[in-house]
Amino acid sequence: EPHIIAVVNQKGGVGKTTTTINLGAALASKGLNVLIVDLDPQGNASTGLGIEPEDREFTTYDLIIEGTALADVVRPTKFNRLMIAPATTDLSSADMQLVSHEKRIFLLQKALREGVQDQKFDFVLIDCPPSLNLLTLNAMVAAHALLIPLQSEFFALEGLSQLMLSIREIRQTANPDLRIEGVVLTMFDARNNLARQVEEDARDNLGDLVFKTKIPRNVRVSEAPSYAMPVIQYDPTSRGSVAYKSLATEIMKQHSER
Amino acid sequence: EPHIIAVVNQKGGVGKTTTTINLGAALASKGLNVLIVDLDPQGNASTGLGIEPEDREFTTYDLIIEGTALADVVRPTKFNRLMIAPATTDLSSADMQLVSHEKRIFLLQKALREGVQDQKFDFVLIDCPPSLNLLTLNAMVAAHALLIPLQSEFFALEGLSQLMLSIREIRQTANPDLRIEGVVLTMFDARNNLARQVEEDARDNLGDLVFKTKIPRNVRVSEAPSYAMPVIQYDPTSRGSVAYKSLATEIMKQHSER
Ligand SMILES: Nc1ncnc2c1ncn2[C@@H]1O[C@H](COP(=O)(O)OP(=O)(O)OP(=O)(O)O)[C@@H](O)[C@H]1O
Numbered sequence: 001e002p003h004i005i006a007v008v009n010q011k012g013g014v015g016k017t018t019t020t021i022n023l024g025a026a027l028a029s030k031g032l033n034v035l036i037v038d039l040d041p042q043g044n045a046s047t048g049l050g051i052e053p054e055d056r057e058f059t060t061y062d063l064i065i066e067g068t069a070l071a072d073v074v075r076p077t078k079f080n081r082l083m084i085a086p087a088t089t090d091l092s093s094a095d096m097q098l099v100s101h102e103k104r105i106f107l108l109q110k111a112l113r114e115g116v117q118d119q120k121f122d123f124v125l126i127d128c129p130p131s132l133n134l135l136t137l138n139a140m141v142a143a144h145a146l147l148i149p150l151q152s153e154f155f156a157l158e159g160l161s162q163l164m165l166s167i168r169e170i171r172q173t174a175n176p177d178l179r180i181e182g183v184v185l186t187m188f189d190a191r192n193n194l195a196r197q198v199e200e201d202a203r204d205n206l207g208d209l210v211f212k213t214k215i216p217r218n219v220r221v222s223e224a225p226s227y228a229m230p231v232i233q234y235d236p237t238s239r240g241s242v243a244y245k246s247l248a249t250e251i252m253k254q255h256s257e258r
Numbered sequence: 259e260p261h262i263i264a265v266v267n268q269k270g271g272v273g274k275t276t277t278t279i280n281l282g283a284a285l286a287s288k289g290l291n292v293l294i295v296d297l298d299p300q301g302n303a304s305t306g307l308g309i310e311p312e313d314r315e316f317t318t319y320d321l322i323i324e325g326t327a328l329a330d331v332v333r334p335t336k337f338n339r340l341m342i343a344p345a346t347t348d349l350s351s352a353d354m355q356l357v358s359h360e361k362r363i364f365l366l367q368k369a370l371r372e373g374v375q376d377q378k379f380d381f382v383l384i385d386c387p388p389s390l391n392l393l394t395l396n397a398m399v400a401a402h403a404l405l406i407p408l409q410s411e412f413f414a415l416e417g418l419s420q421l422m423l424s425i426r427e428i429r430q431t432a433n434p435d436l437r438i439e440g441v442v443l444t445m446f447d448a449r450n451n452l453a454r455q456v457e458e459d460a461r462d463n464l465g466d467l468v469f470k471t472k473i474p475r476n477v478r479v480s481e482a483p484s485y486a487m488p489v490i491q492y493d494p495t496s497r498g499s500v501a502y503k504s505l506a507t508e509i510m511k512q513h514s515e516r
């Protein structure tokens with residue numbers, strides 16, 4: 001049974017897609033089999049891994065709405081042991097279609113938990129859109145744990161309490177075993193007062209939930225997707241690559257201790 | 259009749275809220291009366307202008323869903339001639355509630371266009387959430403024009419074509435006079451290859467739609483909301499302040515020439 005982690009934060013632009021792609025690649029580089037599920041209609045995770053829009057034959061829209069089997073949706077990336085269930089903009093209509101569906105927040109859980117039976121994934125990472133909509137709720141129900149990227153900025157800290165409320169609600173109504181894998185500081189610039197302040201606030205309020213690893217702001221990280229590569233492939237010695245490998249080690253260690 | 263501009267981009271974290279707050283303040287500092295409409299359930303524009311959650315008695319949720327008059331929702335900010343219709347997280351349920359409403363994308367247009375009759379606003383700026391959901395569609399129907407913040411990054415450029423498709427659809431089905439006020443490059447770092455590349459691509463594809471003013475990446479811009487001030491009040495001589503004042507001048511000039 002793979003460990004399913006949803007990468008969530010309704011605040012936009014905090015590094016959800018970047019963390020999904022690069023943590024996924026770092027875990028794969030350590031010998032694990034990883035599936036990325038792109039649940040954002042923008043399809044940034046699919047593009048960032050080089051899956052052209054015309055090559056996305058079956059997508060996460062088909063998985064959730066049409067009942068297509070996971071094995072038909074999943075496809076390889078150019079990175080060893082890293083697979084992806086891609087997304088297209090079709091997914092943006094899924095939200096409205098789900099509203100009237102009786103099992104509307106359980107559809108991804110059913111599709112994923114059934115679909116992974118005959119595959120050998122160690123980790124599944126779900127990249128979520130910047131909203132607490134039905135797609136993100138589906139991810140929170142399907143997941144065993146949540147990874148929360150926290151940009152070291154003022155507005156990003158504000159959204160955290162709202163996210164924690166939603167997590168509690170999902171735990172009470174649909175997924176009692178849902179845990180928080182952790183909170184990871186992203187685009188961290190140690191020279192910046194605000195960033196140090198956000199780190200202090202996060203560690204004071206959330207304690208050990210905050211990973212030791214911080215992802216630094218690093219231009220190589222933002223360049224990598226334009227070459228359709230994870231940063232650990234685009235520039236293996238960059239500060240971004242080193243940080244994502246360290247995050248992967250922390251998560252693997254944490255997971256083996258459970 | 260005020261000029262109503264919706265600040266839109268479904269890509270997250272591109273500077274929609276920051277542009278709404280600071281362009282609004284810059285226009286107000288030039289003697290114009292400005293209303294900011296916070297249409298994002300995160301309520302970042304309301305927080306960034308110092309409206310505490312407990313002081314948001316009537317909100318844009320009430321305006322759209324409950325039919326509360328605009329005059330009851332609008333309240334002053336600490337900045338002269340800058341008013342706000344605040345938002346709370348209640349707004350996140352509005353999306354689902356709107357799905358079954360017959361006039362679901364015309365509700366904000368009706369509330370705004372009626373509500374501004376007896377007020378003396380010169381500009382109305384609507385801050386949108388990072389999604390092409392029913393809230394954003396309401397803003398695109400209510401607006402005369404759209405302002406599109408474009409972060410100088412790879413993923414941000416990808417979302418633009420999807421946004422342009424939605425704009426064409428809204429123009430054909432609900433708001434035939436909808437124009438594009440312009441595209442403004444945000445968090446621009448001239449030392450960064452990727453940023454210069456995005457600027458070149460944007461100006462090649464969009465021509466004069468791209469404002470001459472570029473908003474530089476400037477830490478004072480991201481610090482200002484933690485002091486509940488627009489950057490032109492927090493640090494009037496900063497590069498961010500100068501840029502937003504220049505953007506205001508461009509928009510005023512463009513608007514007076516029409
Ligand atoms: N450590 C980093 N250093 C520099 N740039 C980064 C870093 N992490 C992310 N970025 C850049 O910041 C932008 C936002 O990141 P990303 O798109 O991953 O966020 P997101 O949370 O997935 O956004 P959305 O809310 O739209 O889904 C991207 O252009 C990305 O390349």
Ligand SMILES: Nc1ncnc2c1ncn2[C@@H]1O[C@H](COP(=O)(O)OP(=O)(O)OP(=O)(O)O)[C@@H](O)[C@H]1O
Pocket residue numbers: 010011012013130153154155156269270271272273274275276277298302386387388444445446473474475476477479480481498
């Ligand atoms: N010119 C700038 N220089 C430095 N930081 C900036 C600049 N513009 C915006 N920021 C910071 O970048 C982050 C994202 O900006 P903002 O929240 O305005 O984007 P948004 O598009 O409104 O996000 P969302 O999609 O979540 O609504 C914020 O923390 C903001 O303070």
Ligand SMILES: [Mg+2]
Pocket residue numbers: 016017018040044128129
């Ligand atoms: Mg993303």
Ligand SMILES: [Mg+2]
Pocket residue numbers: 274275276298302386387
């Ligand atoms: Mg915003």
